[in-house]
Amino acid sequence: MSSQVRFTDFKSDKQPTWCPGCGDFGTMNGMMKALAETGNDPDNTFVVAGIGCSGKIGTYMHSYAIHGVHGRALPVGAGVKMANPDLEVMVAGGDGDGYSIGAGHFVHAVRRNVDMSYVVMDNRIYGLTKGQASPTSREDFETSTTPEGPQQPPVNPLALALASGATFIAQSFSSDALRHQEIVQKAIEHDGFGFVNVFSPCVTFNDVDTYDYFRDSLVDLQETDYDPTDRDAAKEKVLDADKEYMGVLYQDEESVPYEDTHGLDSNMSQIDHEGAPEGAMDLVREFY
Amino acid sequence: MPADFNWAIGGEAGDGIDSTGKIFAQALSRAGRHVFTSKDFASRIRGGYTAYKVRTSTEKVRSVVDRLDVLVALTPRTIEENLDELHEGSVIIYDGERTTMADVEIPEEMIGLDVPLKSLAEDAGGAIMRNVVALGAACEATSFDIEHLDSSLKKRFGDKGSALVENNKQAARLGQEYVQEHYPDADLDYDLETTDNDYVLLNGDEAIGMGAIAAGCKYYAGYPITPATDVMTYLKGRIENFGGHVVQAEDELAAINLALGAARAGARSMTATSGPGIDLMTETFGLVATSETPLVIADVMRSGPSTGMPTKQEQGDLNMMLYGGHGEIPRFVLAPTTVDECFWKTVEAFNLAEKYQTPVYLAADLAMAVTEQTFEPDAFDMDAVEIDRGKVVDEETIEDHQTESGGFKPHEITDDGVSPRAFPGTEGGAHMSTGLEHDEQGRRTEDTEMRVKQVDKRNRKVETAREREDFSPREFGDPDADNLIVTWGSNEGTLVEALEYLEADSVDVRILSVPYLFPRPDLTEEFEAADQVVVVECNATGQFADVVEHDTLQRVKRINKYDGVQFKADELADDIRETLAADESQEVEA
Numbered sequence: 001m002s003s004q005v006r007f008t009d010f011k012s013d014k015q016p017t018w019c020p021g022c023g024d025f026g027t028m029n030g031m032m033k034a035l036a037e038t039g040n041d042p043d044n045t046f047v048v049a050g051i052g053c054s055g056k057i058g059t060y061m062h063s064y065a066i067h068g069v070h071g072r073a074l075p076v077g078a079g080v081k082m083a084n085p086d087l088e089v090m091v092a093g094g095d096g097d098g099y100s101i102g103a104g105h106f107v108h109a110v111r112r113n114v115d116m117s118y119v120v121m122d123n124r125i126y127g128l129t130k131g132q133a134s135p136t137s138r139e140d141f142e143t144s145t146t147p148e149g150p151q152q153p154p155v156n157p158l159a160l161a162l163a164s165g166a167t168f169i170a171q172s173f174s175s176d177a178l179r180h181q182e183i184v185q186k187a188i189e190h191d192g193f194g195f196v197n198v199f200s201p202c203v204t205f206n207d208v209d210t211y212d213y214f215r216d217s218l219v220d221l222q223e224t225d226y227d228p229t230d231r232d233a234a235k236e237k238v239l240d241a242d243k244e245y246m247g248v249l250y251q252d253e254e255s256v257p258y259e260d261t262h263g264l265d266s267n268m269s270q271i272d273h274e275g276a277p278e279g280a281m282d283l284v285r286e287f288y
Numbered sequence: 289m290p291a292d293f294n295w296a297i298g299g300e301a302g303d304g305i306d307s308t309g310k311i312f313a314q315a316l317s318r319a320g321r322h323v324f325t326s327k328d329f330a331s332r333i334r335g336g337y338t339a340y341k342v343r344t345s346t347e348k349v350r351s352v353v354d355r356l357d358v359l360v361a362l363t364p365r366t367i368e369e370n371l372d373e374l375h376e377g378s379v380i381i382y383d384g385e386r387t388t389m390a391d392v393e394i395p396e397e398m399i400g401l402d403v404p405l406k407s408l409a410e411d412a413g414g415a416i417m418r419n420v421v422a423l424g425a426a427c428e429a430t431s432f433d434i435e436h437l438d439s440s441l442k443k444r445f446g447d448k449g450s451a452l453v454e455n456n457k458q459a460a461r462l463g464q465e466y467v468q469e470h471y472p473d474a475d476l477d478y479d480l481e482t483t484d485n486d487y488v489l490l491n492g493d494e495a496i497g498m499g500a501i502a503a504g505c506k507y508y509a510g511y512p513i514t515p516a517t518d519v520m521t522y523l524k525g526r527i528e529n530f531g532g533h534v535v536q537a538e539d540e541l542a543a544i545n546l547a548l549g550a551a552r553a554g555a556r557s558m559t560a561t562s563g564p565g566i567d568l569m570t571e572t573f574g575l576v577a578t579s580e581t582p583l584v585i586a587d588v589m590r591s592g593p594s595t596g597m598p599t600k601q602e603q604g605d606l607n608m609m610l611y612g613g614h615g616e617i618p619r620f621v622l623a624p625t626t627v628d629e630c631f632w633k634t635v636e637a638f639n640l641a642e643k644y645q646t647p648v649y650l651a652a653d654l655a656m657a658v659t660e661q662t663f664e665p666d667a668f669d670m671d672a673v674e675i676d677r678g679k680v681v682d683e684e685t686i687e688d689h690q691t692e693s694g695g696f697k698p699h700e701i702t703d704d705g706v707s708p709r710a711f712p713g714t715e716g717g718a719h720m721s722t723g724l725e726h727d728e729q730g731r732r733t734e735d736t737e738m739r740v741k742q743v744d745k746r747n748r749k750v751e752t753a754r755e756r757e758d759f760s761p762r763e764f765g766d767p768d769a770d771n772l773i774v775t776w777g778s779n780e781g782t783l784v785e786a787l788e789y790l791e792a793d794s795v796d797v798r799i800l801s802v803p804y805l806f807p808r809p810d811l812t813e814e815f816e817a818a819d820q821v822v823v824v825e826c827n828a829t830g831q832f833a834d835v836v837e838h839d840t841l842q843r844v845k846r847i848n849k850y851d852g853v854q855f856k857a858d859e860l861a862d863d864i865r866e867t868l869a870a871d872e873s874q875e876v877e878a
Contacts, residue, residue: 012720012731013693013695014731042718043712043713043714043715043716043717043718044712044713045718046552046553046712048549058720058722059720059722059731059732062718063718064552064712064713064717064718064719065718065719065720065721066548066549066552066579066720066721066722067720067721067722067723067724068545068548068572068575068723069545069571069572069574069575069723072541072542072545072572075509075537075541075542075543075545075546075549076545076546076548076549076552077549078535078546078549079507079509079535079545079546079547079548079549079550079551079552079553079557080549080550080552080553080712081549081553082507082533082535082546082549082550083506083507083549083550083551083553083554083555083557084553084554084555084711084712084713086713087553087712087713104538104539104542105538105541105542105545107538108537108538108542262533263528264533266531267554267713268506268507268531268532268533268550268553268554268555268556269553269554269555269711269712269713270554271504271506271556271675271677273504273675274674274675275670275671275672275673275674275675276501276502276503276504276670276671276673277501277502277504277530279529279530280501280502280530280670280673281665281670283498283501283502283526283668283670284488284498284665284668284670285488285665287488287489287490287494288317288318288486288487288488288489288665
């Protein structure tokens with residue numbers, strides 16, 4: 001089926017319940033187009049979703065998928081990919097899912113460098129629980145649970161990824177459809193863990209990090225002479241307190257994914273023996 | 289009662305106690321003797337008291353007893369700790385030249401063999417072989433042919449070169465000769481006879497790992513925790529030879545989620561942990577059950593709650609395995625009762641997990657996990673292993689399980705509660721799984737009718753299993769006895785030995801050892817037929833006793849041990865005798 005796959009094949013028949021104007025529509029469309037464009041089809045694709053508005057994505061897409069528990073989507077995705085490296089694995093989550101409850105897993109997923117892509121729909125707010133501060137909310141952002149703002153600096157996901165040894169770090173903006181699709185495509189094509197932080201505005205609860213804000217402020221690295229393979233340059237960019245960037249911030253072109261370093265190349269779903277595997281009795285003899 | 293012999297080596301953690309004990313246990317096993325080992329250890333890397341005990345006989349040994357015949361004491365505390373198990377004529381091997389041992393006094397009725405372990409080891413090539421000198425001395429004290437020790441040393445050090453093996457053999461001989469020379473008249477009334485039998489020697493954690501490989505498990509993710517770590521250690525370096533993989537996760541949350549991912553991809557997948565790890569895994573356990581993912585989770589129990597006593601025995605997690613998790617979740621809880629059953633129950637756990645698409649708890653415990661026992665190799669007969677993957681559909685059969693518009697139904701409502709399963713990659717099988725309540729296609733729903741149908745469908749699997757599987761208890765003792773003793777897990781071996789003490793005393797009992805904790809056998813008839821029922825378990829509140837009282841609507845008596853130490857056969861026989869004799873009214877007052 002792969003020769004005629006269209007991005008709409010990745011759409012399920014469920015209508016999204018996201019608010020009208022939500023950035024997640026554009027984020028998801030770009031993901032589906034990137035999957036189709038990279039030669040995947042729903043039967044070889046596995047999508048892992050977290051919890052929250054972003055987590056609904058697994059329901060609106062059509063593929064093999066699981067909607068995990070809060071913050072734990074990354075280890076699920078890694079387990080899927082290790083057990084069957086033939087699958088295209090994409091993990092989607094939100095800023096709360098990825099950088100708060102799942103922050104520990106994020107660091108280790110980056111280190112592990114399994115060949116999958118991770119798309120974080122970052123709206124800098126908790127939407128589904130109706131407007132509380134998220135780990136990427138600004139220090140002075142007033143919400144129902146932080147009336148004076150969180151009064152602590154936001155998590156810097158790009159710097160965290162770089163410090164943890166990421167081999168691919170990118171940032172995109174859901175409403176810049178073409179660039180978003182291209183960036184996710186690059187993450188899919190990367191040999192290793194392709195991390196994309198997507199600004200995906202919440203039109204209901206966040207009146208600061210709006211479409212207009214990102215449209216006016218984001219600097220597209222593609223329009224500069226930036227070299228994404230230069231780790232020192234990436235350090236400077238991810239720690240830049242004055243500007244926010246779109247595009248691939250860092251890519252290690254020598255990246256060797258986990259499956260290669262650990263010799264994983266078989267589909268573990270297949271068991272070719274009806275009883276114990278051949279040679280199993282050697283396991284017993286070892287205890288003589 | 290078998291004419292058994294009890295030996296131990298004790299000292300500080302870091303003294304090489306474990307490896308020395310194991311070398312001796314292996315030597316005995318290779319000499320055709322049955323062995324049962326136990327460990328007394330503290331939760332620290334160096335220092336603190338630690339001991340490795342070996343019980344051996346030409347007949348099968350199933351438990352520890354309250355007696356010690358030969359003790360290698362590397363520290364004075366080793367003697368103090370074991371004083372109540374030493375008896376008249378017990379032999380204590382020690383190194384009087386060691387500063388801490390200089391003032392040690394061997395009780396008058398015992399035989400002290402003062403052997404310069406360290407200096408003899410140095411003569412053989414290095415002080416590090418001190419313990420092996422002690423093993424040589426122990427061989428002499430017990431008339432045990434030192435050549436059996438040689439083969440054990442070769443197994444242990446062979447990878448590091450023949451010179452090292454030779455040095456160790458030499459060290460053992462210096463120990464042997466020293467005793468011959470300096471204690472020619474000591475009355476060492478021991479004689480460890482050998483047989484031609486071939487035995488294998490392994491512990492419960494190793495048996496779980498071996499069972500997993502035999503069952504076709506390809507994926508293991510875990511986080512180190514005492515006493516479950518040995519499962520991961522065993523699998524690492526072995527499962528790869530069978531196309532599998534081990535991941536050391538960043539925590540238990542990641543471990544179960546990695547294992548869940550691999551299981552969703554179609555691999556036979558497992559994790560193992562102990563109580564605190566089960567706590568962390570419980571949220572995902574609900575997702576595993578609701579998404580109907582086959583997964584095996586071994587809980588190698590230790591003393592709780594909280595961090596409790598990490599290196600001590602307890603069976604305190606039963607309620608958590610039976611009821612843990614919010615909402616209502618169908619599951620299997622299997623409890624192996626012996627080391628070899630750790631192997632077979634692991635194989636069965638994988639089959640049940642896939643046939644019924646549920647999580648399966650394997651309830652092991654510290655006493656079984658770290659205990660090494662000898663078995664005939666046939667106890668692990670690989671030819672008897674069967675694999676049943678349940679209702680897996682392929683490209684040809686998938687059409688029968690699709691909606692009119694071609695959507696696959698992973699949660700199809702079926703009579704037996706089991707739905708078809710499509711591994712990712714199967715054409716036409718793409719589907720969503722979720723912890724949210726869902727319809728047959730796995731899509732979220734809050735439809736009241738579908739909710740009830742899905743809950744009933746999941747619970748129906750338990751009823752189907754009751755019809756199709758055999759959940760019988762294991763039975764020992766006199767089938768017609770009036771008194772019924774019931775237990776679960778690792779107490780079985782101790783009870784079977786306690787039975788011999790009771791029989792010698794003309795106390796007739798029937799024993800039921802229950803390896804299926806959920807779904808479990810209905811014991812109502814057995815309880816009604818008995819005059820008295822006593823439930824034996826290693827916890828304070830009697831979690832299994834509560835459960836069977838609820839099942840059978842009948843009160844039971846209880847023997848509970850929760851001091852961190854497993855039951856000992858002779859002690860347990862006394863407890864049973866007393867409990868059976870206790871007047872009902874007194875018991876209520878107590």
